[in-house]
Amino acid sequence: MGRAEERRARQRRGRRAAPRRSSGGAGGKGGIGRFFTFRKLLGAFFTLCLLGMLGFVALYLLIGVPAGNAAAQQQSNVYKYSDGSTLARSGEGVNRQIVDLAEVPKDVQRTFVAAENKSFYDDAGVDFKGTARGLINTLSGKGKQGGSTITQQYVKNYYLTSDQTISRKLKELVISLKVDREKSKDEILAGYINTSYYGRGAYGIQAAAQAYYRVDADRLTVEQGAYLAALLQAPSQYDWAVASDTSKKLVRERWDYVLNNMVEMKWLDKAQRDAMEFPVPQEPQGAPGLEGQTGYLVEAANKELARQLVAQGSATDTDEALAMVDKGGWTVTLNVDKKKQTQLEESVKDTLTSKLDPEKRDVDGDVQAGAVSVDPKTGKVLAMYGGVDYVQHFTNNATRADYQPASTFKPVILAAAVEEEATTQEGQPITASTVYDGDSERPVVDANGEEVGFAPPNEDDVDYGPVTVQSAMNKSVNSVFAQMGVDVGMEKVMEVAGKLGMDVEDEQAVPAQTLGSMGASPLEMAGVYATLDNHGRKVTPAIVASAEHKDGSVEMPDAIGEQVISRTAADTVTSVLTGVVDDGTAQKSVRDNPQRRGQQVAGKTGTSDDNKSAWFTGYTPNLVTSVGLFGEDSETHAQVTLQGATGTLPGKGRVAGGGFPAKIWAEYTFGAMGDVSRFDLETNQGAAVQPTETATVEETPTQTPSETPTSEEPSSSPPPSETPTDETTTSEPPDTGESGSGSPSVSPPASSASESPPAGEEDGNGSGNGWWQGNGQ
Template sequence: MGRAEERRARQRGGHRAAPRRRSSRAADGSGKSGIRRLFTWKKMLGTFLGLCLLGIGSFIVLYLMVDVPAGNAAAQRQSNVYKYGDGTILARKGEVNREIVDLSKVPKKVQLTFVAAENKTFYKDSGVDFKGTARGLLNTLSGKGKQGGSTITQQYVKNYYLNQDQTVTRKLKELVISLKVDRQKSKDDILAGYINTSYYGRNAYGIQAAAQAYYRVDAQDLKVEQGAYLAALLQAPSQYDWAVASETGKKLVKERWNYVLDNMVEEGWLDRTERAAMKFPVPDDPKGAPGLDGQKGYLVDLANKQLEQQLMDQEGLTQSQAESAVVDQGWTITLNIDKKKQTELERAVKSELTGKLDAKKRKVDGNVQAGAVSVDPGTGAIVALYGGADYYKHYLSNATRRDYQPASTFKPVILAAALENKAETQDGKQIDANTVYDGTSRHQVVDSGSKVGFAPPNEDNRSYGDITVQTAMNKSVNSVFAQMGVDVGMDKVMSTAKELGMDTKNMQAVPAQTLGSMGASPLEMAGIYATLNNHGKKVTPSIVKSAEKRNRTVEMPDPIGDQVISRTAADTVTSVLTGVVDDGTAKTSVADNPLRNGQQVAGKTGTSDENKSAWFTGYTPDLVTSVGLFGEEARTGKHTTLMGATGLIPGSGRINGGGYPAEIWAAYTFGVTDKAKFDLDTTQGAAVKPTNTPSYTPPTSQPPSQTPSSAPPTSQSPSRTPSQTPTSETPSQTPTSQQPPSPSDTPTDPAADSSPNPADQQ
């Protein structure tokens, strides 16, 4: 720069810039001075504080976003416990062996064993062990697997609200939910949830199942030392199960047991002297939970259905909702089943029937199904039930199935309808036990002088001429009751059937129903006859005595209902039915049975045509039992004949209602009851002496016709609907000789204009 330039610069007040120096570090960008400027202590502190604030903010957001969820389905599913009427356990049913109990049912010191084992600060902490959780998170991130240290609250949250996944997301949720649960629930609620959801080994979930699995007692009866063992188990259930533990495992669980009790002493929860006296409580050997084999499954299934129905009626639930509310939901259901009677019924079926069946020798023997229901008529309690050979072998209960004809066991309903409605014969005479009817086989049924197109035959087409209603019941004469049904009015007959307890939906009120051609179950028939035995007061058989779930008790309906027919009508039917036993189709098997000890018995036999079903429903003053035998093709389930079963002579070897069903009934009933006399309010029937001699003569304007008006029998549909073939009946069979013909009830199919539609007999 020249002088002139310098002068001009001074005049401007400026200075000539000094030439810049070039730095080799600036050129390559690797100088240490830049790093020092980036990682100053101020910046590092600021970054740390920023991360802390970010973490706190993120946690606050997480806390606000994560709600306490509903309990997971697996944690809520429990076993239902079913008990006999005397309180002993019948069965435990559930995918998860768990029965939740209130904390009040667990002794206080037993509660404290779990606190001493898992979380001594439980009653003081906020529900979270931050150090343990942080350690667990770091181990999860580093791949080191599970990490202990969780509080009881956290373990409860994991069991009940979340799952066992070892992920960062799950652990963070566990932390947040635990804090919220600790604020929302009491410590007692949390402890109760913990001991009820934890797994104890031996397929036992919850302290009640564990108490039963290891010590055969309820949780409320656990001793402190036993509770300490169960608390110790939670650390390693399989390893610490005394029955299968190695010597090392036994040593470890003993150490854990001592640790629990010593902690209790340290915390002041257990007296030192009491502790010193305690010995290690070796648990019982494992025992499989009661299953549903044999008859148990049938009993449990009916109990569930009746409880579900009550929830539907009380709470307006749908069938699906009711089932979900009952099955495996922790109910304790006490049944009305009498243990002794149940055993005796099973024994009677075996001794009188199933012990004589040999499917390898006779194919038909494999098609014989038996069902029975026994009811106390005074209470409506189902005291015994037989559903089939075994629940696992024949799932469908023969006690409740409705796809077979009750046959002549329906005849008492017709008489009850006649008496209740004060019905009259065609010539205006009131119907009672002494009324005389035409017992001619295939007698044309008439109504107001006109044929109705129905003329059922009697058994073996036998005609009886003029006989009383009492005799017609004794000998089960079809032609008499077919005419009586029309005299009463079939609409009134079906109405009475409904009042007595039969499900008559979709049943047509046609003369063919007088032959018992609808479908019915032993349960229904037991209810109908129990109502008759209960002097006309409705009996709806109930298997459920009580149903409880934690603090909830379901009020079951009273099995005894209103008066549905008059006492005189009901008692008259009972009186008439004593004649069936003492002088009719059940005489050999029941009246003359050597086990009988003077008891009065009323009952009715029934045998369907083609011998697809055979029945005896009978009662003493204090017990009603309906027994049914059904022919069911073992492989396909189609209805088939019972003919020839147990070696009875083919062609004549029919299994009749007066045979095996009545024999089962007698072997059972006479073994469990000895109440002798009915208390009857009637002057009619076989149980009382008639006051006069019947003099009524039936009308002769309609001569009996020997030409049947019915169509020939049709074959059985393979579907489970009652057979539309006619019903029949003969007295008891013997397997060694052909039986002579005897009075009974074999109808033909009704004519087309009066035949029930098969679809209407479900």
Template sequence: MGRAEDRRARQRGGRRAAPMRSSGTPSAGVGGDVTEIGGGRAAARRASQGRGKKSKKSGIRRLFTWKKLLGTFFGLCLLGIGAFIALYMMIDIPKGNADATLQSNVYKYSNGDLLTRDGEKNREIVPLAEVPKDVQRTFVAAENKTFYKDAGVDLKGTARGLFNTLSGKGAEGGSTITQQYVKNYYLTQDQTVTRKLKELVISLKLDRTKSKDYILAGYINTSYYGQGAYGIQAAAQAYYRVDAEKLTVAQGAYLAALLQAPSQYDWAIATDDGKKLAKARWNYVLDNMVEEGWLDKTKREAMEFPVPKEPKAAPGMGGQTGYLVDAANNQLAKQLVADGATDNLNDALTMVKAGGWTITLNIDKKKQAALEKAAKSQLTSKLDAKKRSVDGDVQAGAVSVNPKTGAVVAMYGGKDYYKHYRNNATRTDYQPASTFKPVILAAALDEAAETQSGKQITANTIYDGTSKRPVVDDGTKVGFAPENEDDQNYGNITVQTAMNKSVNSVFAQLGVDVGMDKVLKVANQLGMDTADLSAVPAQTLGTMGASPLQMAGVYATLDNHGKQVTPTIIKSVESSRRTVKLPDPIGDQVISREAADTVTSVLTGVVDDGTAKVSVRDNANRDGRKVAGKTGTSDENRSAWFTGYTPDLVTSVGLFGESAKNGAQVSMYEAGGVPRVNGGGFPAQIWAAYTFGVAGKNTKFDLDTDQGAAVQPTVTPTFTQEPSETPSETPTTEEPSETPTSEKPTDEETTPSSTPTTEAPTDGATTPTSTPTAPTPENPLDPNEDQ
């Protein structure tokens, strides 16, 4: 019976029942465990469930065995290999593509008249033997150290690029010199799976049938180096005024570095960051040469960066033409990136400059001529570098925009594209200064911001205009106390008067009351690039960089009642190879109409009773037109601005102090024979001479507001604090009169040029109830210190 019991117990999933004692209690088993008879049934159920689970697991294992998985993997590999072999057999090395023939681009005015053709491409093929061996190696060191050893492709990089293209992440580097040459000469810059597969096949075939020298020669002779130069010979002439055979290793390393980012690394137009990146890339190339044994370490350490020569413009690009063409090319390249033709701006520029485009600009021929005439009559004719060396350091830029369409109808990039390669209308390396103040007011109105005493901010709100008054947030000084122009005190004044007189201390406090994060948000919505800016009070002084093109867009959005205007220089684009659809320059409502119209109303006071009244208000050609605008002058007189508008035209004019010797930012004191170049001077004079000659007859703004200088005040000014106990030097609390006066305008303030503090203010609280009389020792920006 013992064996039978054991068998039944195993079937039940339990242990053998212990023999019963006479008392009926089961005895302990051999191991000391006690098993109840009733527990055997429960154990059997658990065992049955376990067998079910094992059965399911066994089914999954049978479906996904390692043999099946391995077989599937090898099957897919064989399928891929087969497909690649088929492609390899089908795809031959083609003739050079249409892009490689480098047709001319045609540029037209808005009415269809020819502006220019970009002429014959600046390109000359040179045999590789005429390029010094060490210079050849700079390109290999820069782009593909394994060039002399590989099979012409980087399978890992190509696979990564294919994956990124399929997943929508864009392209990624990793192409060999052979692949880049194939892309440049045989294919296109398009980032598509088909193009990448063709590139891979052709590169493999090319590497098998042609020598490495043939491929390298093709690569350096077809690549684009910037400044309209295609190929190493044109690049050598453009950047160093020598033939390719005379290039030094240091010069060759710079040209090789350029290929990664021709526009960004072009020394003539590079930003400070761009120059740092160009030098870093140059060092990278030379260090790789040392690593590969191609350059002696001692010679490498003795090398200095070879600063390129001042560029020369291509034929047919003199005067303003080159600036207009460059602006159009850059906008088209950005659009190609946006359309997904490529995710690389440099590749996009290569597509554009390869030729075959007919680009019609929004530039109005008559307005363009009028803007050029105004700049000459009001500025350049008054500059004489022989009498005053500083006159040679003055650069001007201007952009004029139709606020209803976003069309850039005129652009002034500088005195002459041949003489100054950088476009002053699109450069973003100078401070907009007080032309940023309307943005702060727009943010206050759109966000329905309140003073720190809890009252809503309007054009009639009164602030303390004492110079160097510490900015306060929630009763705490935030470490910022800006000085007003000439350290002038204004006492208790309205926001309207503070805008008219461009009072730093008022707008610094106003910015903190609104919240600097909200100010920068609105600035971005209006068209400024604020992505890398810190939300600190110093930004209220306009210490960021901006271009006349950007500021024209900001003010055009205000003129367009708060609907975003993105200035566009291109009207239409035609090409036999691709279709480009331009986005609508008029966007969404980014701030309320009431906020935008109130700012416009306030800005009429700057013209009628503020820093622009002599140049603009009293101009004999005004003809009754309503005008809104704002002046600005940065610290050390390095930039001066006037951005203004009528109901149908917005124009931003900027003057920039740029050393004629080295391109550094310099002061413009005494330029043109005046003590200081202010926004209300030359910039406003250029603006008025141009605008009053071409603006339409729409003389009045259609404003939806009951605030500001353009309307009669309907409320009594609201005090945000007790009046100062000590009278200021120039106290005023009244609203500016609409009736012109003979009062001499107050010069606008200068803006500190130092880097803004990184101390972030806390969210708004109350404006101080007393007027401090001394500056805070924590002030991070001393307006009198050149930092």
């Protein structure tokens, strides 16, 4: 036997002698291996593919192209007051004219293809990859589908609804394939641009051309067409009239993208493209029937309804939801009280707008007013003032959040201090009677005694010396609350601000925020103070009571939420804020108003950097109202000063929060409040608490430990059993010119003496960015 044969014989014997593998082993025919062989997996895969193909064929055969639903766009919405009377009907008289594609310039047609679907003229009407991604997103709950072709978007607009369901997306896929076979590309493109929603209540390119450029579709330029095409991605965000700086940047980039694609596709000469300038749209115009305050109320209701449609999954984003609302068929009942709405409008007119004369003073044409009134127990928005007229000033001043709330933010700092049981640098609890150094431009220090690079001036650079938190709130002393914010921790302050209802998600937790340098709206501030009034239980102002559609109703969320800060913290702030009215920056306009009739009131004034905004947000136990005045250039819409408005202001002509805003608030509130009431407070701090006969000030000043107040902190309001009268306060001290020689005089607690703002001024101020110029504002 040769060597090769011996070797093969040994191999055969070795194989025969090899131990038998267990039938349950992982690598044998048993166990998992019996079920998952490569052949079986391959067979299962092809079976699934076959079933999917058969299923799709079945869907293609079963699903036909339905009749268009464009008629739904012709329906109007009905809006009602809380008593059921009609507020408005919208959608009537709106330009929804369908235009032939031949009436739209060829280059303008191409802007939409360049923006949405460069392969439009060559594809089969469906983006399978994008559709698959949309189906996966729907199944996983991730929201909006991406990658749809123009054909698919037209099918969704004209033949289907915006429901985010698997069945709707499959229908969209099948119908798009059939429509692409049955219709020409020009017919599909015409349908798309005629049924798309462009914002401003405009459906279709003709309505959009009128809404944004005041021209018919056949007069649109390539630049204008590119803007309208870019707008479709996010109409509410990209509308130039209301867009933020970030949104303006994004829509400019989108506009560039559209035109650059046209150059790439040889539809536009590069030299011509380079010479093009961005076509800024015209200012919006209100639709017929929405004059006065009506348009503001309808707009606010539409936006609130749209947010709820997104929240419940009926729409993927705000733009889609607003399109659903604007299509019509809704009956929307508002929480707005017709009588209180009229009272608020008349209060603004009597107190402010009737005194403005733009022909005599240019600044009078720059004054914008906004106000919101809320029931703190239910969260209902009872009245709203959005501006002089919706068709004259499109931006709703009641909901705009681009102006600083200034010193109306100070109560949030105190709420955080009490809620967090914060202490001063010396370890003393922060209470209404805690003493701080109130000198202007005193450097703020951290827990290690190191300066943080922030030293805010007080209004008119006044030095108050040692001053209690109560007195600092009354006088709106910036230096005190800047230090208090750092003592509490700015992260905690901003956290409490968010809990109370402020939008601080993108705000930095820096000391400058203590002066209210973020943006806020009267609606937002009304919610914050309503939560304080509601003893710390969250109030989210609600303007919509109910919304019914022909296809069903929308359940609106409860406006009253959970306890977000303790009752003690909320009630302490309320107690302290009664002092602002009775002994502080709001005493002239609110405390001494003859209509008050002993009504207990809490509130806070605010005047921003350079006097670009002025605020008063105040409340009784049953009514919270925030009033804001904003300086807005009547032509450029840039923020400008209010200083000198009406020409009758004392001192430097500053429009302070204790002036017109507080006067509007008082005339409205005391006329609408009903029976006189008092706060039910669970706290032993603040001006609303009857003073004891012992001294309340024991702590040493944070920055000047060697100095202590020479007398006790006064009570800023009468005991609960008493009614405020003129006899319970002292007269205002004479104007001494520049104030800053030391701390103000303080009377014994039993006297309930009044402390007045310095030098004839009514209010403290906030800063835009924490750094000041000129006179320190």
